[in-house]
Every structure is written in C-alpha cells, then in structure tokens.
Amino acid sequence: MERHYYIHYTQVFGVVAAIIEEDGKFLLVKENMPGRPDHGKWNHPAGKIDLGEDAIIAMKRETKEETGYDFEPTALLGVYVLVKENLKGFSDDGGYPHCVKLVYTGKISGSEKLSAEISEIGWFTVPEIIVFKRQGILRDDDILAMAEQCLYGKRYPLDIVAHTVQKNS
Numbered sequence: 001m002e003r004h005y006y007i008h009y010t011q012v013f014g015v016v017a018a019i020i021e022e023d024g025k026f027l028l029v030k031e032n033m034p035g036r037p038d039h040g041k042w043n044h045p046a047g048k049i050d051l052g053e054d055a056i057i058a059m060k061r062e063t064k065e066e067t068g069y070d071f072e073p074t075a076l077l078g079v080y081v082l083v084k085e086n087l088k089g090f091s092d093d094g095g096y097p098h099c100v101k102l103v104y105t106g107k108i109s110g111s112e113k114l115s116a117e118i119s120e121i122g123w124f125t126v127p128e129i130i131v132f133k134r135q136g137i138l139r140d141d142d143i144l145a146m147a148e149q150c151l152y153g154k155r156y157p158l159d160i161v162a163h164t165v166q167k168n169s
Helices: 055-067 126-135 142-151
Strands: 013-019 025-031 046-048 070-083 098-109 118-124
Touching (some): 013 055, 013 070, 025 055, 025 142, 070 142, 098 142
Antiparallel strands (some): 013 046, 025 118
C-alpha cells in the first residue's frame, strides 16, 4: 500500500457527508483510488470542508463532484466523530485520520455522473450495508449507524449549524 496516503494528520479535521435515502435504500459510492486503503470500499458522498467554506456548500459540492447529482439538504442527521487508528502509519508523521463529520440528509436531482475517484454508485438497504461491513468493504463503520438512524427519523434543523465569518476583531 502507498505509505503517503494520509499526509500530516496530527489535527482533527472537518468533513461533510450525505446520507441519501429513497424507499429504504441508501445511495453509496464505491471508492476508486488504486494503491490506497479505501480503494474498492463503499462510502457515502463525503469530503473535507475547504478552508472558509460553509458546511452546506461543501456538502452540495462534494455530492455533485462524486455523483453528478445536485443535493439539497433538508436536515442535519447528526455530528459524528470518527477516529481511524487502523490507518496509523500512512502519514509521514505517524498520525491517523480523526474527523468530525457533519452528516446531512436531503434529496437529489439531476443525473448521475461519476468522478474519477468513484467507480460506481448503488442503492442499498441496511441489511446489505451490514454485509458490506462484515466483508470489510464499508469505508467507515459509522455509515451503518447513520443509515439506521436515518430510517428511525433522527433529524435536526439545518440552522443548528451556524457558519460565521469574522472579518475584523
């Protein structure tokens, strides 16, 4: 495996993710990153929040980049913290990913168009996601909990996450 997959992960970082459900099935994307630990694993549309970027804008951007779909968030599913100690050693400084995920639910529109980093898109039930987890092909263990909580109706209003840009002291 490529040693420099995670470069300089010594700080917690912010991530946005989408849990998109239709008729009891969840949209997942298959990672296409040969030589990296997550290659071939199923994930939800997700990515890092760029410096200064509003989380909702980031979620819309990431979903569009990975799937081609336009994403309109309707609620915050929750805030999840994921520490991936299993990837220790993939950075130059011995760090490992530790992220805080803002996970949104919502609706998609438009048409599918995969990015180079995604090999396929699929719709899966919770039992199918459980199988992915058992097989070791689910990128992050917390995706299963998110899907289950989504089905149980867990939701928070979008304005629970405030985005403030301070320009002067």
